[in-house]
Amino acid sequence: MYVLGLLGSQRPDGVTAQTLKAVLKGAAKTAKVELINLNDYVILPDQPSQHNSDLDLIENKLLKADVWVLAAPTYLGGLSGVMKNFLDCMRNRIARFNAVGEAVPDRFKNKHYVTVTNCYVGSVENMVTGMTDAAFKTMDKFLTMGGLIKIREIVVTKTFGMSQLSAKKQSECERVGQKAVQRKERDDNTMKRYVELFLMIAVMALITMGIEAGIGQLIPLQNFWAYYGVFVIVFYVLLASILHFFTVVKHRRH
Numbered sequence: 001m002y003v004l005g006l007l008g009s010q011r012p013d014g015v016t017a018q019t020l021k022a023v024l025k026g027a028a029k030t031a032k033v034e035l036i037n038l039n040d041y042v043i044l045p046d047q048p049s050q051h052n053s054d055l056d057l058i059e060n061k062l063l064k065a066d067v068w069v070l071a072a073p074t075y076l077g078g079l080s081g082v083m084k085n086f087l088d089c090m091r092n093r094i095a096r097f098n099a100v101g102e103a104v105p106d107r108f109k110n111k112h113y114v115t116v117t118n119c120y121v122g123s124v125e126n127m128v129t130g131m132t133d134a135a136f137k138t139m140d141k142f143l144t145m146g147g148l149i150k151i152r153e154i155v156v157t158k159t160f161g162m163s164q165l166s167a168k169k170q171s172e173c174e175r176v177g178q179k180a181v182q183r184k185e186r187d188d189n190t191m192k193r194y195v196e197l198f199l200m201i202a203v204m205a206l207i208t209m210g211i212e213a214g215i216g217q218l219i220p221l222q223n224f225w226a227y228y229g230v231f232v233i234v235f236y237v238l239l240a241s242i243l244h245f246f247t248v249v250k251h252r253r254h
């Protein structure tokens with residue numbers, strides 16, 4: 001197993017670097033690890049008939065690595081420029097593009113990844129405003145284009161004036177790194193997803209019936225079609241909220 005960490009922060013020894021090093025430290029117990037600071041490379045977009053040696057070098061390391069750890073701070077509510085520039089320049093290499101420009105995963109498919117970001121705001125403010133969401137989303141968008149499989153996100157909040165990672169965060173990151181290298185080559189979560197779906201429907205049906213019982217106290221719902229109509233509406237609202245949460249806003253924020 002080989003774990004490659006990519007650092008996209010302005011500070012080589014800041015919070016982002018420490019977080020990345022902690023993940024790699026955990027992974028190093030059983031795997032070979034390497035950290036690349038993107039600032040040390042000249043990262044430019046590919047141009048016809050021009051060598052792009054630094055990007056070639058990083059691409060080769062990415063091909064060899066089983067797990068990628070992308071670590072970049074949140075700057076101005078988005079992904080740091082250093083990391084964003086790297087993703088933009090790598091975009092044409094992360095996947096094959098078909099005749100209509102759609103990304104088709106190929107060489108990086110089924111590798112695994114961990115993403116890391118941080119912010120000055122505290123966990124409650126991050127929970128409410130989703131300050132770090134955009135950084136995660138940008139990294140996820142790029143990585144899923146390549147068919148990579150996500151393992152975990154790590155967030156560090158309240159970084160203003162922070163010179164060292166807390167002992168709790170340090171051990172959380174080491175644990176993530178340690179677990180990341182124990183992954184199977186391919187993930188088959190089909191069974192897990194069916195069980196989750198079953199539980200989700202069971203809980204939602206229970207909540208819906210509870211709400212209906214409450215509504216039934218106010219308006220009569222003995223008629224089959226009235227009961228059915230209210231059930232469909234309440235169930236739909238709950239389902240839409242849950243799907244929105246899981247597909248749009250679900251990012252680690254503390």
Ligand SMILES: Cc1cc2nc3c(=O)[nH]c(=O)nc-3n(C[C@H](O)[C@H](O)[C@H](O)COP(=O)(O)O)c2cc1C
Pocket residue numbers: 009010011013014015016017073074075076077078118119120121131159160
């Ligand atoms: C240019 C710049 C912009 C930043 N923008 C934000 C921001 O919009 N929101 C926020 O909560 N933190 C912001 N931060 C804090 C960073 O997200 C980060 O937590 C901090 O720089 C620590 O990372 P580092 O030690 O790796 O540099 C910013 C920092 C810098 C240097």
